Amino acid sequence: MSDPNELDELTGVREDAPVPTGGGVSVGFQPTYSQDPNVLLEVDDVTLRFGGVVALDHVAFDIKRGEIFGLIGPNGAGKTTCFNAMTGVYRPTSGEIRFHGRNPGDKATVVTGKRKHEITRLGVARTFQNIRLFPEMTALENVMVGADAHHKTSVLSALFRLPRFWREERSGKDVAYELLKFVGIGPRANTVARNLSYGEQRRLEIARALATNPTLLCLDEPAAGFNPIEKADLLNLIRSIRDTGVTVLLIEHDMRLVMGVCDRLVVLEFGRKIAEGVPAVVRNDPEVTRAYLGEPADAS
Amino acid sequence: MTNPSTPSEPTRPPGPAVDEVPAAPSAAVVSAQTPPSRNPFTNIRTWYAKQPNWIKWIVRLACIAAAFALPYLNSVPGIGTQIATQGTDWNTALFHISYYVLLALGLNVVVGYAGLLDLGYAGFFAVGTYSVALLTSPDSSVVTHKWTWLAAVPVAIGLAMLSGLILGWPTLRLRGDYLAIVTLGFAEIIRIFADSLPVLRGDRGFGGIPHPPGHHSDGRPIFGVIDAKPYYYLGLSLVILAIIAISNLDRSRVGRSWLAIREDEEAAEIMGVRTVKYKLWAFTIGAFFAGLAGALFAGENGFVNSSTFVLQLSILILAGVVMGGAGNIPGAILGGALISYIPDRLTGLHMPFTGTPGNPQGTDLAEYKFILFGLVIILVMIFRPQGLIPSRRRAMELADREKEVAPQ
Numbered sequence: 001m002s003d004p005n006e007l008d009e010l011t012g013v014r015e016d017a018p019v020p021t022g023g024g025v026s027v028g029f030q031p032t033y034s035q036d037p038n039v040l041l042e043v044d045d046v047t048l049r050f051g052g053v054v055a056l057d058h059v060a061f062d063i064k065r066g067e068i069f070g071l072i073g074p075n076g077a078g079k080t081t082c083f084n085a086m087t088g089v090y091r092p093t094s095g096e097i098r099f100h101g102r103n104p105g106d107k108a109t110v111v112t113g114k115r116k117h118e119i120t121r122l123g124v125a126r127t128f129q130n131i132r133l134f135p136e137m138t139a140l141e142n143v144m145v146g147a148d149a150h151h152k153t154s155v156l157s158a159l160f161r162l163p164r165f166w167r168e169e170r171s172g173k174d175v176a177y178e179l180l181k182f183v184g185i186g187p188r189a190n191t192v193a194r195n196l197s198y199g200e201q202r203r204l205e206i207a208r209a210l211a212t213n214p215t216l217l218c219l220d221e222p223a224a225g226f227n228p229i230e231k232a233d234l235l236n237l238i239r240s241i242r243d244t245g246v247t248v249l250l251i252e253h254d255m256r257l258v259m260g261v262c263d264r265l266v267v268l269e270f271g272r273k274i275a276e277g278v279p280a281v282v283r284n285d286p287e288v289t290r291a292y293l294g295e296p297a298d299a300s
Numbered sequence: 301m302t303n304p305s306t307p308s309e310p311t312r313p314p315g316p317a318v319d320e321v322p323a324a325p326s327a328a329v330v331s332a333q334t335p336p337s338r339n340p341f342t343n344i345r346t347w348y349a350k351q352p353n354w355i356k357w358i359v360r361l362a363c364i365a366a367a368f369a370l371p372y373l374n375s376v377p378g379i380g381t382q383i384a385t386q387g388t389d390w391n392t393a394l395f396h397i398s399y400y401v402l403l404a405l406g407l408n409v410v411v412g413y414a415g416l417l418d419l420g421y422a423g424f425f426a427v428g429t430y431s432v433a434l435l436t437s438p439d440s441s442v443v444t445h446k447w448t449w450l451a452a453v454p455v456a457i458g459l460a461m462l463s464g465l466i467l468g469w470p471t472l473r474l475r476g477d478y479l480a481i482v483t484l485g486f487a488e489i490i491r492i493f494a495d496s497l498p499v500l501r502g503d504r505g506f507g508g509i510p511h512p513p514g515h516h517s518d519g520r521p522i523f524g525v526i527d528a529k530p531y532y533y534l535g536l537s538l539v540i541l542a543i544i545a546i547s548n549l550d551r552s553r554v555g556r557s558w559l560a561i562r563e564d565e566e567a568a569e570i571m572g573v574r575t576v577k578y579k580l581w582a583f584t585i586g587a588f589f590a591g592l593a594g595a596l597f598a599g600e601n602g603f604v605n606s607s608t609f610v611l612q613l614s615i616l617i618l619a620g621v622v623m624g625g626a627g628n629i630p631g632a633i634l635g636g637a638l639i640s641y642i643p644d645r646l647t648g649l650h651m652p653f654t655g656t657p658g659n660p661q662g663t664d665l666a667e668y669k670f671i672l673f674g675l676v677i678i679l680v681m682i683f684r685p686q687g688l689i690p691s692r693r694r695a696m697e698l699a700d701r702e703k704e705v706a707p708q
Contacts, residue, residue, distance in 0.1 A: 088570075115569075116566075116569040117569050117573060117575070120571060125571075126570060128567065132567040133567075134567070134568070137560070145556050145560045145572075146571050148557065148572065149572025150572075151553055153552060153553040155549065155554050158553060165553075
């Protein structure tokens with residue numbers, strides 16, 4: 001119980017406790033700011049411990065605007081933990097994560113220590129490895145929850161049906177429906193999420209995350225459980241998301257999918273970054289081959 | 301798909317090639333043929349959901365008219381006299397139903413929509429009742445100049461909401477069970493205060509609480525002591541307003557946030573929902589209706605003492621909401637009405653084989669209400685775990701796109 005993150009998981013007591021912004025800084029941490037104006041997210045020397053387990057060990061990398069960035073590694077390498085640190089679910093023991101806003105040249109915001117909904121509003125959206133939709137709500141409503149992140153309808157304007165309510169409800173519904181069509185499940189808009197097929201649920205999660213109008217979309221193993229045809233469709237979807245100007249961060253097991261779609265990769269093993277670069281380089285990195293691929297690069 | 305307009309085969313729009321999901325057409329066909337449910341309530345609802353707006357309005361107005369006609373039910377021979385209560389004055393029983401429904405509607409916001417387990421809901425009802433009593437009763441030592449009932453109502457509601465805020469502020473950051481325990485403790489604190497604080501007069505209570513205002517043309521007050529019908533109409537009007545208010549909230553960003561919190565709180569927050577804020581709103585809105593129901597009760601009864609606010613009341617309302625079907629308004633109405641109607645209907649009937657020389661008729665059946673509720677709840681939970689009227693998500697109206705969306 002000594003670790004604050006552990007407390008969070010067990011009891012939820014730390015949930016929404018006021019946390020100092022810019023926090024997570026331990027003694028000895030010196031932020032290293034990236035000079036590249038194209039950087040969207042900086043993971044700066046992040047360490048995350050759960051009691052004695054080091055889940056992330058001085059991990060550092062930058063994600064650039066407009067790229068599809070892959071985060072790969074064997075099971076338990078710390079990929080999802082890294083995700084959770086970015087989206088505010090966990091708070092790093094040391095180091096910080098900075099997000100550079102919607103437009104190039106925007107001032108960096110320290111994400112570590114911010115609350116989850118604040119990070120979402122900054123422009124970081126995510127999906128979950130094990131699907132976490134709102135099962136009793138319709139597909140459209142699920143997406144509208146995401147769209148609501150940027151709405152301002154208050155309890156009073158909803159109660160008295162003030163103009164803002166009508167305006168935002170209409171635009172939210174339009175945006176949500178367009179997104180459902182974009183991910184390819186438009187005809188299922190009024191189906192309760194629980195009744196959607198597995199593939200449709202995965203797509204709905206992506207639509208819901210896109211509805212929060214993110215600059216950075218984090219996909220946590222979106223192709224898990226997909227057959228090759230569905231994977232190919234998903235690849236196209238990810239590319240078309242990137243083409244709309246959204247930067248994509250992808251966690252994936254499937255090497256073929258990762259190598260095919262990612263512009264750059266970071267490879268984690270036991271919480272440490274062991275390689276970084278374009279797929280062609282990473283694939284030939286002996287460390288990576290040893291740690292993860294297990295066989296020479298001709299496997300892909 | 302030879303004829304695309306066949307109702308059982310929904311037409312698919314010629315979407316972009318990338319968007320085609322191989323599994324979608326067959327899945328859409330399956331869900332298009334909704335099999336008739338064994339639950340008559342669900343069938344009525346499915347029918348209702350498909351009707352155009354004007355029919356919906358006719359149904360709504362008919363329901364309201366029927367509710368206003370209920371006091372005359374006991375003059376209908378046969379079935380009417382069977383439904384109407386005998387041991388309790390029928391109008392009084394209807395008034396009881398109206399404020400229990402108000403309570404159930406309020407608790408439904410907390411438990412049904414936001415998914416917060418509130419075991420101390422009667423605490424807010426007590427705050428409302430005692431606020432009115434303290435401000436208006438001649439027995440009260442708090443104010444020298446006595447208020448009218450109408451002036452005390454907003455204060456009662458305000459204090460109930462304030463106590464909801466004070467209770468919710470620290471506790472809504474906790475999850476699940478903690479909240480249940482804290483709310484349980486809250487209701488007990490209120491009850492013990494009512495029992496033992498001298499200013500709240502314990503068992504002796506407060507008498508002479510004024511009735512709602514208004515006079516007939518001949519000078520008689522509308523809200524008297526004998527006839528409970530005006531109180532029922534007042535309660536019914538408040539219930540109708542409550543239904544409008546709550547369904548407005550439900551079908552908005554607020555209702556979606558509540559539902560998202562209930563379904564998966566962490567996912568909701570990651571999707572940008574300010575969870576603590578909306579949980580606090582649900583709690584406060586629930587307290588609003590409890591305070592209102594409390595003020596209404598005080599205004600009709602004219603007398604308030606500590607024996608009204610036992611733990612059973614909280615449990616009873618919760619049981620009503622769960623029994624009726626948490627998370628939807630018709631369910632809450634049905635549940636609230638049942639928990640009030642059943643004991644009133646049983647009053648005056650006697651349990652067979654319990655007669656004694658001193659009491660030859662036997663025990664009053666209403667004494668067995670908690671056994672009966674226990675049984676009913678067990679049965680409902682076994683056969684209809686979602687309640688008598690299960691919550692159902694409405695299909696959103698998609699204006700011009702109806703044709704593209706598979707029917708549900």
